[in-house]
Amino acid sequence: MEHTLGAEPTHSVWDRTMEPRLRIAPGDVVHMECVDASGGQVGPGSTVEGFLGIDRTRIHALTGPVWVDGAEPGDVLQVDVLKVAHKGWAWSSVISGLGFLDARFTEPYLFQWKLDRNASLSMAPAVVPLRPFCGVMGVAPAEPGAHRTRPPGYFGGNMDVRELSEGATLYLPVSNAGALFSAGDAHAAQGDGEVCINGMECPADVSLRFSLHKQRTLRGPMIEAAARVGEDGAAWIVVESGEDAFKTAQTATSRLIDLLVAEWGFSDVHAYILLSVAMRLRLSQVVNRPMTTVSAGIAKSILPGRRLFSR
Amino acid sequence: MEHTLGAEPTHSVWDRTMEPRLRIAPGDVVHMECVDASGGQVGPGSTVEGFLGIDRTRIHALTGPVWVDGAEPGDVLQVDVLKVAHKGWAWSSVISGLGFLDARFTEPYLFQWKLDRNASLSMAPAVVPLRPFCGVMGVAPAEPGAHRTRPPGYFGGNMDVRELSEGATLYLPVSNAGALFSAGDAHAAQGDGEVCINGMECPADVSLRFSLHKQRTLRGPMIEAAARVGEDGAAWIVVESGEDAFKTAQTATSRLIDLLVAEWGFSDVHAYILLSVAMRLRLSQVVNRPMTTVSAGIAKSILPGRRLFSR
Numbered sequence: 133m134e135h136t137l138g139a140e141p142t143h144s145v146w147d148r149t150m151e152p153r154l155r156i157a158p159g160d161v162v163h164m165e166c167v168d169a170s171g172g173q174v175g176p177g178s179t180v181e182g183f184l185g186i187d188r189t190r191i192h193a194l195t196g197p198v199w200v201d202g203a204e205p206g207d208v209l210q211v212d213v214l215k216v217a218h219k220g221w222a223w224s225s226v227i228s229g230l231g232f233l234d235a236r237f238t239e240p241y242l243f244q245w246k247l248d249r250n251a252s253l254s255m256a257p258a259v260v261p262l263r264p265f266c267g268v269m270g271v272a273p274a275e276p277g278a279h280r281t282r283p284p285g286y287f288g289g290n291m292d293v294r295e296l297s298e299g300a301t302l303y304l305p306v307s308n309a310g311a312l313f314s315a316g317d318a319h320a321a322q323g324d325g326e327v328c329i330n331g332m333e334c335p336a337d338v339s340l341r342f343s344l345h346k347q348r349t350l351r352g353p354m355i356e357a358a359a360r361v362g363e364d365g366a367a368w369i370v371v372e373s374g375e376d377a378f379k380t381a382q383t384a385t386s387r388l389i390d391l392l393v394a395e396w397g398f399s400d401v402h403a404y405i406l407l408s409v410a411m412r413l414r415l416s417q418v419v420n421r422p423m424t425t426v427s428a429g430i431a432k433s434i435l436p437g438r439r440l441f442s443r
Numbered sequence: 444m445e446h447t448l449g450a451e452p453t454h455s456v457w458d459r460t461m462e463p464r465l466r467i468a469p470g471d472v473v474h475m476e477c478v479d480a481s482g483g484q485v486g487p488g489s490t491v492e493g494f495l496g497i498d499r500t501r502i503h504a505l506t507g508p509v510w511v512d513g514a515e516p517g518d519v520l521q522v523d524v525l526k527v528a529h530k531g532w533a534w535s536s537v538i539s540g541l542g543f544l545d546a547r548f549t550e551p552y553l554f555q556w557k558l559d560r561n562a563s564l565s566m567a568p569a570v571v572p573l574r575p576f577c578g579v580m581g582v583a584p585a586e587p588g589a590h591r592t593r594p595p596g597y598f599g600g601n602m603d604v605r606e607l608s609e610g611a612t613l614y615l616p617v618s619n620a621g622a623l624f625s626a627g628d629a630h631a632a633q634g635d636g637e638v639c640i641n642g643m644e645c646p647a648d649v650s651l652r653f654s655l656h657k658q659r660t661l662r663g664p665m666i667e668a669a670a671r672v673g674e675d676g677a678a679w680i681v682v683e684s685g686e687d688a689f690k691t692a693q694t695a696t697s698r699l700i701d702l703l704v705a706e707w708g709f710s711d712v713h714a715y716i717l718l719s720v721a722m723r724l725r726l727s728q729v730v731n732r733p734m735t736t737v738s739a740g741i742a743k744s745i746l747p748g749r750r751l752f753s754r
Contacts, residue, residue, distance in 0.1 A: 224716045233697055233715065241712050255713055258745050260721050323722030323741075327696050328715045378688040378735065381726055385638050386544055401552050402566055404544065404639045405535045410571050411634030413726040415692055415737075424689065426726075430634075434569050 133157065139165040139335075142193035142316070145278040146270065146289065148308045152199035155310075158344040161214065164195045166266065168223070168335045169317045176221045180242040183225060192268050192281045192290065196314025200342050203311035208345040209271060211302040211313070215339035216264040218320040220247050222332035232327040232418045245332050247320050252332070260321055263297040264336055267317035267326075274307035283423045284373040286352045290317065291371055291425050292326045292417035299358025303440065305350045313342070325418045349394075351387060356440065357429065367412065368440075369429035377424040381413060384428035396435055410434055444468065450476040450646075453504035453627070456589040457581065457600065459619045463510035466621075469655040472525065475506045477577065479534070479646045480628045487532045491553040494536060503579050503592045503601065507625025511653050514622035519656040520582060522613040522624070526650035527575040529631040531558050533643035543638040543729045556643050558631050563643070571632055575647055576607040578628035578637075585618035594734045595684040597663045601628065602682055602736050603637045603728035610669025614751065616661045624653070636729045660705075662698060667751065668740065678723065679751075680740035688735040692724060695739035707746055721745055 137154050156162060168174060171193030173186040203209060226241040228234070245254045252260045268281060270288030284291040288304045296302060304313075315338060319331030353371040370388045374380035385407060392403035412429040448465050467473060479485060482504030484497040514520060537552040539545070556565045563571045579592060581599030595602045599615045607613060615624075626649060630642030664682040681699045685691035696718060703714035723740040 224719060226712060226715065231715075232693055233700075236697060237712060237715055239712070241716075243713070243716050255709075255717055257707065257747075258709075258717055258721070259747070260717070260745055261742075319720075321720045323718055323720055324724035325692070325696065325722055326719055327722065327724075328719035330716075330719060332720050376689075377692070378729065381636070381688070381729060382543055385636065386547060389544075389547075396568065398566075398569075401537055401548060401550070402554070404537065404542075404548055405552075405554050405641075406566055406569055406571070407634055408535060408637055408639035408641060409630075409632045409634055409643050410569070411636055411638065413635035413638075413729070415724040415726065418689065418692060418724070431572075434571055436568075436570070 134161045134163065137162055137164045137195060139167045139195050142167060142171050142195060144190050144193060144281060146273055146281060147278045148272040148276060148312065150197055152197050152310060152312065155199040155201065156342060157201045158342060161339060161341045162198060164315060164338045164340065166195050166316045166318050166336045166338055167193050169193060169333045174223050176244060178242060180240055183242045184240055192317040194268060194281065194314040194316035197272065197312040199310035199312060200344060203306050203344055204309055205307055206347045207306040208348040208350045209304045209306050209311045209313065210343040210345060211269060212341040213296060213298055213300045214341055216266065216298055216318065217337045218247050218262065218264050218334045221245065222247055222320045222334035224328060224330040224332060226328055231329040232325060262320045263294065264318060264320045265294060265296040266315045266338060267292045267319050267331060269296065269302055269315045271304050271306060272308050272312035282420050284420060284425055288353045290420050291353060291373065292322060292420065293355065293371055293425065293427055294322045294324065295355055295357040295369055301356040303350060303354040324414050324416055327418065329419050366432040367429040368432060369427050371425060371427055373423040373425045375422045377415065380424055381426045384426045388428045388430065395440060445472045445474065448473055448475045448506060450478045450506050453478060453482050453506060455501050455504060455592060457584055457592060458589045459583040459587060459623065461508055461623065463508050463621060463623065466510040466512065467653060468512045469653060472650060472652045473509060475626060475649045475651065477506050477627045477629050477647045477649055478504050480504060480644045485534050487555060489553060491551055494553045495551055503628040505579060505625040505627035508583065508623040510621035510623060511655060514617050514655055515620055516618055517658045518617040519659040519661045520615045520617050520622045520624065521654040521656060522580060523652040524607060524609055524611045525652055527577065527609055527629065528648045529558050529573065529575050529645045532556065533558055533631045533645035535639060535641040535643060537639055542640040543636060573631045574605065574608040575629060575631045576605060577626045577649060578603045578630050578642060580607065580613055580626045582615050582617060583619050583623035593731050595731060595736055599664045601731050602664060602684065603633060603731065604666065604682055604736065604738055605633045605635065606666055606668040606680055612667040614661060614665040635725050635727055638729065640730050677743040678740040679743060680738050682736060682738055684734040684736045686733045688726065691735055692737045695737045699739045699741065706751060
């Protein structure tokens with residue numbers, strides 16, 4: 133079954149007690165409207181002065197929550213990204229005190245992108261390819277209370293992993309009845325790191341299909357990434373967020389070893405060596421303080437013919 | 444002009460006073476023989492017991508140094524990687540106390556790879572693509588004395604950047620007359636991170652072309668990477684090594700901004716935003732203690748038609 137969900141009212145915290153805006157069954161598709169991360173406070177005509185006056189507590193202005201019938205703590209929620217379509221414009225900013233190079237870039241700045249279908253020429257001579265995705269996709273965390281959406285975690289959230297574009301599948305551990313999924317913070321494009329604090333922030337029409345895997349072990353987000361022309365091949369990717377980049381990369385690597393052992397039957401040490409000769413290890417975001425998000429992946433061409441959670 | 448340089452005698456320290464084994468002119472090609480990183484102490488028939496007894500001070504058993512006529516401190520040495528050919532076999536090990544997950548993997552282990560032309564099937568069901576490159580490519584550092592080859596630095600060295608495969612170009616800042624270039628530690632394949640402490644360690648035949656750019660600003664290694672089938676497109680990549688992964692990634696990002704400003708004429712803030720929407724940020728190696736090596740890159744398809752140091 134297919135559903136449509138408008139953006140408003142958006143929400144800007146994670147809270148397990150939040151009332152679902154839509155109830156669906158496993159297998160259903162939801163066509164979601166997402167406003168930009170500012171919640172519509174920034175538009176194509178905005179100036180840096182206006183930008184400085186926006187209400188930042190409204191970020192990330194998520195669409196949801198979506199209740200998935202039958203979802204319970206210990207399940208895995210599978211989210212197939214069927215479509216992420218931008219609407220022709222986006223913005224990126226520099227904000228004093230934020231960003232990866234906040235000591236070097238101290239002046240506020242607002243840049244407007246005009247978006248063609250597959251690229252933006254707004255920063256000539258650069259030709260920037262567009263691969264829209266949601267910077268935030270997550271389920272309500274287990275901990276009670278209202279949590280700011282900036283830090284990502286085991287529940288997904290503000291991961292800003294650019295591989296979550298059309299064709300990707302996201303797997304998330306469910307912590308609450310109904311899963312309570314929300315998405316937003318769409319980026320028409322984003323680099324690894326999201327270094328200036330923004331991708332190409334844009335409103336988007338997003339189509340997602342939801343499925344459930346009952347009572348599976350999954351310690352944090354995992355992605356099955358699709359091939360992208362001129363870029364990476366398809367891959368299995370473990371996503372880990374933590375306060376120390378090096379330790380977070382260690383945990384991500386260790387989780388990917390566990391996956392190879394559990395799903396492909398490698399011995400521990402063989403999985404370790406295989407990753408040593410074939411892993412992709414990326415700093416997906418370095419700005420969602422205090423968390424850094426690391427993606428540890430392996431090309432599907434190396435390990436063909438397997439579906440996760442298929443048993 | 445073309446030259447041939449056998450592997451022996453190898454060397455295992457960086458030292459600016461080392462006698463060159465070959466003198467060439469800019470534009471010349473050198474066909475270098477490289478033994479494996481152990482200096483031939485490990486072979487297809489080696490056991491883990493034998494492996495534990497090798498003389499580890501002989502690692503990385505480099506070929507060189509090569510003196511480049513006219514090279515002086517402040518110049519940039521350009522190294523075009525014309526060929527890196529493995530010889531059908533390789534090894535990978537786990538060594539107690541080394542590696543990214545040394546707390547999890549404490550038992551010594553030795554794995555033998557049989558290499559077909561473009562892939563290894565030794566760890567079935569994995570099909571591991573081969574993209575041979577030299578883990579170590581560098582020039583003698585400015586500092587006097589003998590320096591162990593494990594930590595990489597501004598002079599290149601043990602960077603273990605997998606993008607240095609056939610078709611890549613490496614740019615290094617010259618610190619001494621003649622540049623004094625050496626290479627070795629060939630890997631038939633390696634993942635980002637080189638997490639178990641090894642790639643597919645192999646002997647290799649390596650062909651390199653050397654050129655000079657007189658008195659150019661270059662603070663550390665830079666790579667022009669070639670496209671790889673089923674993997675990344677071609678890219679400009681800044682390589683930075685440092686003791687803190689997060690800070691090293693900041694420095695690499697900052698250097699890539701400087702490059703965009705200097706070579707493509709972007710403003711500082713536009714370069715920052717462009718990288719925020721288009722950068723690749725990778726942990727190339729996380730095991731050459733105390734240094735982590737970060738690669739910050741941007742696809743050449745985004746910034747077409749430019750040669751570095753062409754003015």
